[in-house]
Amino acid sequence: MSTVRIQNYSNVAVLDQIEASVAQVLLGKQTQVKLVLCCLLARGHLLIEDLPGMGKTTLAQAIADVLGMRYNRIQFTSDLLPADLLGVSIFNRQESSFSFHQGPIFTQLLLADEINRTTPKTQSALLEAMEEQQVSIEGETRQLPEPFFVIATQNPSSHSGTYPLPESQLDRFLMRIELGYPTPEAERIMLQRLSAPVKRAQHLRNKLEILLDIEQLNDLQRLASQVVVSDHLLDYVQRIIQQTRESSKVQYGLSPRGAIALLSAAKAWALMAHRDYLLPEDVQDVFAAVVGHRLTATGSVSSAQALAEHILSKVDVVYK
Amino acid sequence: MTDNTLSKKQLSWLSAGMFLSIAALWLQLPWQILICSSFFIAWRGLLIQKKLTKPGKMLNFCLLIVSGLILATSISPVISLQGCVGFLVLMASLKILESESTRDYLLLVFLGCLISACLLLFSRSILSFSYCLLTMLILHVALLQSFTAPAKGSRKRALKTTSIIFLQALPIALTLFVVLPRIGSLWTVPLNSNVAKTGISESLTAGDMGRLSQDFSVAMRVTFSGENRPEKSAMYWRAMSLANFDGRTWSRDKQPIKLSQSALASLRKNQQTVTSAAALNTQQYRYQVMLEASGRSWLYGLNTAMSNGAKLYQWQDYSISKPEKVLQRYQYQLWSDLNYIDNTPLSEQQWRVFTALVGEDNSKSRAFARQLKGQYGSAEKIVSALALRFNTDFIYTLAPGKSPPVNPIDDFLFTNKRGYCEHFASASAFVLRAAGIPARIATGYQGGQWSADNKYLIVTQAQAHAWVEYWSSNKGWQRFDPTASVAPQRIEQGSVEVLDRFNESLGFTGVLRANSWLRHLQLNWDGLNYQWHRWVLGYNTQIQLEVLKQLLGGFDSWRIGLLMLGVMFMVAVPAAVIGFWSSNNASADPLLTLITKLEKKLFKLHFVRDKSETIKVFLRRTAQLSANNKQSLMAISQRLEKHLYGQTRHFSVADKKHLEQLIRGLK
Numbered sequence: 009m010s011t012v013r014i015q016n017y018s019n020v021a022v023l024d025q026i027e028a029s030v031a032q033v034l035l036g037k038q039t040q041v042k043l044v045l046c047c048l049l050a051r052g053h054l055l056i057e058d059l060p061g062m063g064k065t066t067l068a069q070a071i072a073d074v075l076g077m078r079y080n081r082i083q084f085t086s087d088l089l090p091a092d093l094l095g096v097s098i099f100n101r102q103e104s105s106f107s108f109h110q111g112p113i114f115t116q117l118l119l120a121d122e123i124n125r126t127t128p129k130t131q132s133a134l135l136e137a138m139e140e141q142q143v144s145i146e147g148e149t150r151q152l153p154e155p156f157f158v159i160a161t162q163n164p165s166s167h168s169g170t171y172p173l174p175e176s177q178l179d180r181f182l183m184r185i186e187l188g189y190p191t192p193e194a195e196r197i198m199l200q201r202l203s204a205p206v207k208r209a210q211h212l213r214n215k216l217e218i219l220l221d222i223e224q225l226n227d228l229q230r231l232a233s234q235v236v237v238s239d240h241l242l243d244y245v246q247r248i249i250q251q252t253r254e255s256s257k258v259q260y261g262l263s264p265r266g267a268i269a270l271l272s273a274a275k276a277w278a279l280m281a282h283r284d285y286l287l288p289e290d291v292q293d294v295f296a297a298v299v300g301h302r303l304t305a306t307g308s309v310s311s312a313q314a315l316a317e318h319i320l321s322k323v324d325v326v327y328k
Numbered sequence: 329m330t331d332n333t334l335s336k337k338q339l340s341w342l343s344a345g346m347f348l349s350i351a352a353l354w355l356q357l358p359w360q361i362l363i364c365s366s367f368f369i370a371w372r373g374l375l376i377q378k379k380l381t382k383p384g385k386m387l388n389f390c391l392l393i394v395s396g397l398i399l400a401t402s403i404s405p406v407i408s409l410q411g412c413v414g415f416l417v418l419m420a421s422l423k424i425l426e427s428e429s430t431r432d433y434l435l436l437v438f439l440g441c442l443i444s445a446c447l448l449l450f451s452r453s454i455l456s457f458s459y460c461l462l463t464m465l466i467l468h469v470a471l472l473q474s475f476t477a478p479a480k481g482s483r484k485r486a487l488k489t490t491s492i493i494f495l496q497a498l499p500i501a502l503t504l505f506v507v508l509p510r511i512g513s514l515w516t517v518p519l520n521s522n523v524a525k526t527g528i529s530e531s532l533t534a535g536d537m538g539r540l541s542q543d544f545s546v547a548m549r550v551t552f553s554g555e556n557r558p559e560k561s562a563m564y565w566r567a568m569s570l571a572n573f574d575g576r577t578w579s580r581d582k583q584p585i586k587l588s589q590s591a592l593a594s595l596r597k598n599q600q601t602v603t604s605a606a607a608l609n610t611q612q613y614r615y616q617v618m619l620e621a622s623g624r625s626w627l628y629g630l631n632t633a634m635s636n637g638a639k640l641y642q643w644q645d646y647s648i649s650k651p652e653k654v655l656q657r658y659q660y661q662l663w664s665d666l667n668y669i670d671n672t673p674l675s676e677q678q679w680r681v682f683t684a685l686v687g688e689d690n691s692k693s694r695a696f697a698r699q700l701k702g703q704y705g706s707a708e709k710i711v712s713a714l715a716l717r718f719n720t721d722f723i724y725t726l727a728p729g730k731s732p733p734v735n736p737i738d739d740f741l742f743t744n745k746r747g748y749c750e751h752f753a754s755a756s757a758f759v760l761r762a763a764g765i766p767a768r769i770a771t772g773y774q775g776g777q778w779s780a781d782n783k784y785l786i787v788t789q790a791q792a793h794a795w796v797e798y799w800s801s802n803k804g805w806q807r808f809d810p811t812a813s814v815a816p817q818r819i820e821q822g823s824v825e826v827l828d829r830f831n832e833s834l835g836f837t838g839v840l841r842a843n844s845w846l847r848h849l850q851l852n853w854d855g856l857n858y859q860w861h862r863w864v865l866g867y868n869t870q871i872q873l874e875v876l877k878q879l880l881g882g883f884d885s886w887r888i889g890l891l892m893l894g895v896m897f898m899v900a901v902p903a904a905v906i907g908f909w910s911s912n913n914a915s916a917d918p919l920l921t922l923i924t925k926l927e928k929k930l931f932k933l934h935f936v937r938d939k940s941e942t943i944k945v946f947l948r949r950t951a952q953l954s955a956n957n958k959q960s961l962m963a964i965s966q967r968l969e970k971h972l973y974g975q976t977r978h979f980s981v982a983d984k985k986h987l988e989q990l991i992r993g994l995k
Contacts, residue, residue: 236973236974236975238972238973238974240919240972240973241972241973284975285973285974285975286973287942287944287969287973288942288973289942289944289945292940292942320940321938321939321940322940323939323940324939324940325939325940325941325942325943326920326923326943327920327923327939
């Protein structure tokens with residue numbers, strides 16, 4: 009839209025560049041890339057759920073590169089312990105004292121790979137850190153760096169050897185997205201690149217330049233939170249939430265935390281469209297990603313996407 | 329509708345309505361036809377879900393032939409009511425399968441209404457009528473679907489709208505029912521008339537009445553006019569007298585004789601004098617009987633009864649019958665004088681008939697009769713001696729045991745001493761005849777049960793009864809009910825209560841009767857049905873004139889016109905007020921009112937917003953399809969977006985005017 013009223017901020021345009029840049033690596037997944045950025049702008053954590061080999065890790069790495077963030081990756085396994093994640097105090101013989109060795113969680117962007125492969129104990133250590141932005145180890149509270157953004161990936165829980173995350177913990181993620189198979193065209197380009205002499209995809213990824221620093225990101229996040237929400241739009245959001253609570257196809261309605269998540273994600277989405285006010289379209293666009301993992305469908309509705317579409321189709325955008 | 333294709337929603341409603349209307353005929357049509365049409369409807373259902381494809385031309389033709397064959401083989405004769413309805417049902421279901429356009433759709437809705445009305449050709453009970461209304465409601469929802477935007481509203485809302493329309497139409501329909509002239513049937517169809525009903529027959533053998541004693545189906549209902557009602561013990565609903573006795577069975581005269589003109593005249597004269605004197609305390613009653621279909625021609629009345637209807641036969645034994653059999657519920661008016669005496673002496677031939685006894689069997693009873701005759705002489709005294717005898721050591725029971733093939737009366741009188749009403753009546757009549765007193769059996773019903781609101785009397789088959797009439801030279805024919813001596817409660821309370829006392833098991837029906845709550849429910853339900861038949865089905869020209877006279881004070885056309893206008897006014901004014909009020913109420917938010925205006929305007933141009941569609945997306949979609957409105961639509965979209973969601977909250981009068989102008993400009 010051309011009705012931009014954001015002054016003094018060329019930064020917003022940077023978002024387009026980031027999108028384009030990441031899209032070079034992850035072909036044909038513009039929407040997902042946009043959702044990831046939106047999640048980051050809304051200060052939320054992201055859960056990517058898909059089959060192995062769909063480009064979950066590639067996406068997370070590309071984002072980290074472009075944002076110039078400190079980046080750690082943990083591969084979750086069933087024998088991973090909380091200490092492996094958070095860090096341990098080790099006795100220093102010279103100084104005769106314990107010194108704390110930070111675990112991989114002390115980073116700006118954490119890629120938690122296959123989070124549902126580890127035990128609930130380790131899962132909850134991570135999720136606690138996500139919620140509080142701090143960790144308590146041996147009675148001492150330690151702040152995590154700012155910003156702290158977690159991208160967790162998980163396999164569909166029907167795969168063997170997984171510990172599915174309970175609903176209460178899924179709620180900590182602002183969004184859950186699925187990547188899905190690439191389009192035939194995108195796959196073709198990808199395969200062509202791979203057949204080139206060097207691993208060019210790898211090469212290309214390394215070449216991504218840093219487009220945004222931490223301060224700029226902070227500014228953008230602040231801007232996103234300042235997007236104007238009119239009464240009519242709040243009415244609409246409330247009608248949607250009410251619908252999730254009344255619909256017979258949903259087991260439990262959306263929690264207030266879920267409602268807040270929906271609104272903040274939609275605001276970030278509006279910002280990405282260079283708009284300083286929220287439209288119903290923004291809410292509709294992010295709705296499936298934000299609520300898909302928070303609602304349990306009953307009966308015939310199979311996928312989260314279908315459930316989200318069903319709920320939206322029942323709510324009038326304009327009237328009560 | 330702009331396009332001719334039918335939406336899934338429309339078809340679902342239509343299929344549901346058609347299915348309901350056809351399913352109602354499951355008792356009337358052979359199963360082959362129902363299965364065939366269910367098959368077609370199911371096919372349509374699978375078509376909606378895209379699980380099957382449409383039949384091609386060839387297949388369509390084959391289906392037509394097959395259904396024709398099914399029709400021809402399953403109903404005979406084909407040219408009958410059943411056949412015609414079956415044909416209609418089959419063709420309509422085939423039409424469902426092939427319907428494509430809105431035209432087909434409308435046709436089917438009307439066909440569905442016709443089929444659901446066909447149910448009333450077979451059954452006219454309240455339940456059938458209610459069911460018919462329900463089907464009509466569903467079909468009208470379907471009808472409504474073709475005139476409203478397909479995306480608008482849920483299923484519930486559609487039902488609600490149609491119900492409101494129905495309710496609005498109700499007063500008008502009722503008024504039309506009341507005031508429209510009752511035209512007789514313009515054409516008749518051969519209705520099913522082989523309804524065989526058991527009940528009282530033209531002969532009486534031991535055990536006949538006992539068989540009826542557990543049949544609690546209603547035989548007739550009686551409404552007395554005025555407050556004057558006879559005691560239960562005086563309510564002998566007499567059908568006929570049985571004069572011929574062959575030793576086991578009492579039967580009616582093969583060629584009954586009509587009541588002579590002079591006797592009729594004296595009966596009528598008696599009636600006229602009493603009416604003019606308006607003496608209410610005499611034993612004279614005026615009442616209306618609604619007789620259930622009995623399959624016989626005679627009617628029931630309190631003796632001595634006279635009918636005002638010219639078309640009824642009055643016989644010499646004062647029984648009344650209809651020229652044809654009662655195959656449907658039949659209403660008639662009677663006047664009765666319980667004290668009327670006709671003591672015209674019996675002719676020689678009559679005397680012979682009423683004292684005839686064939687054969688020489690039952691010798692002990694004959695000896696007993698001769699002994700009574702010698703001891704008491706007059707008929708009255710012999711009768712009371714008989715009653716006394718029954719009162720001492722006889723038992724009134726439903727299960728008297730099988731009577732022996734020879735000398736059954738001897739066995740009853742001297743050995744078994746157990747019996748039901750017909751045993752007592754038969755034995756008494758035999759003894760009286762053997763004593764040389766003219767006697768005959770009378771059959772009918774005795775007593776009745778007052779309805780829940782105490783307004784009318786219900787007589788059931790279980791109340792079937794037989795008693796004796798004997799000739800007394802100065803009083804004419806007199807009633808003697810031996811059952812009243814052996815079990816007086818039978819007459820005062822009813823057979824079931826008495827049998828209870830005699831510890832007779834009545835099985836489940838007994839349990840049902842014993843439960844007073846169920847009994848109450850049954851009585852209320854009966855009352856409802858009775859009123860339904862009396863006021864709705866039996867609403868004929870005569871009742872109509874009475875009602876109109878009471879309601880309007882006359883039946884001039886201007887009065888009826890005024891009534892119609894009044895009712896229309898009553899319906900229209902509240903509807904208008906509610907409509908005005910709600911449209912005023914909605915104007916709380918001027919922006920939303922404006923959007924409503926916009927949507928109405930675009931609806932006229934055949935564009936409908938899906939409710940989950942945002943204004944922007946909707947208008948963009950519309951703009952793509954209507955090029956000449958593109959400019960203004962985009963302008964409207966931008967302005968609305970700004971005011972609805974943007975930072976410019978203020979919505980000035982100028983803004984509103986401008987937007988309205990833009991909306992008006994749409995073409």
